[in-house]
Amino acid sequence: MTIQRFKADSQRQALRLVREALGDDAVIITSRKSGAEVEIFAMREADLDLLENGPTAAPEPAPSSEAPMPPMAQAMEQLMADMQAMRNLLQQQQGEPVSDDNRQRLYRHLRSADFSDELAQQCADLLPAHLNHQSTPYQDVQTWLKQQLAARIAHQGELEPNEWQLLQHQGVIALIGPTGVGKTTTTAKLAANYVIQHGNDSLLLVTTDSYRIGAQQQLAIYAELLEVEMHALADGEGLETLADKMRGKRLVLVDTVGMSQRDQRLAQKIAALASESFRDKTRLVLLLNAASQPATLDEVARIYQGIGRENGLSVHDCILTKLDEAGRVGAIVDTIIRYQLQILAVSVGQRVPEDLCAPNIHQLIDDSLASGTATAHWITPAEPPRADERVVPKQVFAHGKVIQAVMQTLQLRLGGFRRLAQWWCDPQDDGSPFVAVDFAELEPEVVRWAAPQPLQGWQHLTPHLTLCAEGLVQLPPVLQSGDLTPTTAGVQLFDYLPELSVLIVLDQQQRGWLALMNVNHRVYSEGRQVSVQQCMTQQRIPLSRQTILYRGERRRLELSIAAAQLTEQGPVYQLIHGALHGGAGKNPIQRRYWLVDGQCSAEQVVARVTMMLQTEEYARLTRLAWRQLHDVWSHLNAEELHGVAAAIAAAVVHLEYHPSAEFASLRGDLFSLSGKRGRVQGDKLVPALIHVLNAYASLQAAGRQVEW
Secondary structure, rough: OOOOOEEOHHHHHHHHHHHHHHOOOOOEEEEEEEEEEEEEEEEEEEHHHHHHOOOOOOOOOOOOOOOOOOOOOHHHHHHHHHHHHHHHHHHOOOOOOOOOOOHHHHHHHHHHHHHHHHHHHHHHHOOHOOOOOOHOOOHHHHHHHHHHHHHHHHEOOOOOHOOOOHOOOOOOOOEEOOOOHHHHHHHHHHHHHHHHHHOOOOHHHHHHOOOOOOOOHHHHHHHHOOOEEEEOOOOOOOHHHHHHHOOOOEEEEEEEEOOOOOOHHHHHHHHHHOOOOOOOHHEEEEEEEEEOOHHHHHHHHHHHHHHHHOOOOOOEEEEEHHHHHHOHHHHHHHHHOOOOOOEEEEOOOOOOOEEEOOOOOOHHHHHHHHHHEEEOOOOOOOOOOOOOOOOOHHHHHHHHHHHHHHHHHHHOOOOOHHHHHHHOOOOOOOOOOEEEEEEOOOOOOOOEEEEOOOOOOOOOOOOOOEEEEOOEEEEEOOOOOOOOOOOOEEEEEEOOOHHHHHHHHHHHHOEOOOOOEOOOOEEEOOEEEEHHOOOOOOOOOOEEEEEEOOEEEEEEEEEEEEOOOOOOOOOOEEEEEEEOOOOOOOOOOOEEEEEEOOOOOHHHHHHHHHHHHHHOHHHHHHHHHHHHHOOOOOOOOOOHHHHHHHHHHHHHHHHHHOOOHHHHHHHHHHHHHHHOOOOOHHHHHHHHHHHHHHHHHHHHHHHOOOOO
């Protein structure tokens, strides 16, 4: 029984030595990389069986007061725990299939298609739980994956050339990119499309390429064919020298000099485009060669965006060239997503102007995934990063681009979040952006009134929430006051049963409402006072059945209806029973009871019930945020800290239930940045959002500003 050591230059070679010496049943004990070599310790499976079982069963020794030697069982436990993983590794090297879930299949699919490890991990982490089963067809996972990728790609859309937003630009468009990417040909294609749409009088062609032999003559031929004025800038000249020629021109197309992204003169050439007179009207469009290697694409995008920022010019637009020459396009899609570039057009050949067309994003995604396979077992997922709530400076700067993108999206798409982010970076700022004292300036469409008592073990009253007509939570929350004064909102949702007089006023004002009922609440049904449960049992009529998103899961909601009165002579209302099916744990079915006004339609009942269910955890999430912030913001008083926590919780509820693909991508980025995994739900989004806010504050303190 011997453990043997094998050394080789690569893991593949080392595993080959293992198989030659010990056979296909060898068991890998451990593997590690030592300098430039890979070192593997392995033993025969028969020897492992002897180690586990022994030739005969020996009686256990009597306990001894002396300190025992380290038991062999401890080593065995570790060996047996790793055995299956090691066998899987051998099977992978031999080309045999191993047990997999859809999350691993998705990761391997993306990595084998030249997508980055970062994006592959994000998508794998974001895969919904109901799709991560061997029984779920991988085709369903692919459909979901394509939606995720499409949501992360900014593009103009599948439009006709004469509708391109690029050709409607008034000012300067400078095509930039490394040598041989196709800038001159693309300039000619854009010029031809522009002339077809707007004529040739309002177009000026400019070239700054004084290095490549024949470059100016090539563009001059195109200009002559199109009957368009052209000018060549000499080395060192800026756009100011063309001020007279640009007067009266609607569009100036600049074909810039092609240089390696590593050329030290590149920054100087782009700086020449940053003219003070034309800075606001100058648009840089980066050309990316779709046939380039992933590392080259990443380097080009990173360097050109960095030089643009240094000169006050943003690089957010791109054109894909040589798409017809690319055998695999996963890397170009990954680069576009990582650097948040907007695809304006794609070039698929040399013909002018036919081979320049609007991007077909869905086809591009299909092509990118077609080159990969979910059964690429030679790809091993990277070890997941350890979740840590502390913000490590190195990690902050490494993920700075994603952090800034997340914060920019939240500030643009979630009203009121900008003020919270500003305060987070500068807590000395006066004024409270977190909660409102009344509804006077909010003009909500839906109000969710919080219960007038705090959660158990919690001394703060939960603020009220305002929602839009689609049921999404808005900022800021509203502090509870002593008196309940119904607002002018069209729908009032109550986390409790208010006084009958309040409901009568709402009925008189023809405002819809829904109130949460306890199972033991007493109502009148057919002249008798019974509990809501008894009333529903006696009169239950099925109302509807649909699937909703609830705490990170798709759940089946079945609604039933009955008639009920709060007093014997009072108005007749609708009693609603909701049963949520498909939950995990000991209670797969969760039940709720609500009272709703008598004029509410079935569709309105479904909408109001969904709003109530998707916001019912707001109080608990506020308490969770308060506890996580208590130590960090200990200098704040209780009321201020409560306001911060309430705003964080409201933003999280909005994030969790926003149905758009943009917010799905946002949730994935939050999980990736904070190290969270699994099902997307509020419990994880609260620490994730706090983590990103802290990271954003660190970037701001270091002088890394968000571009707008």
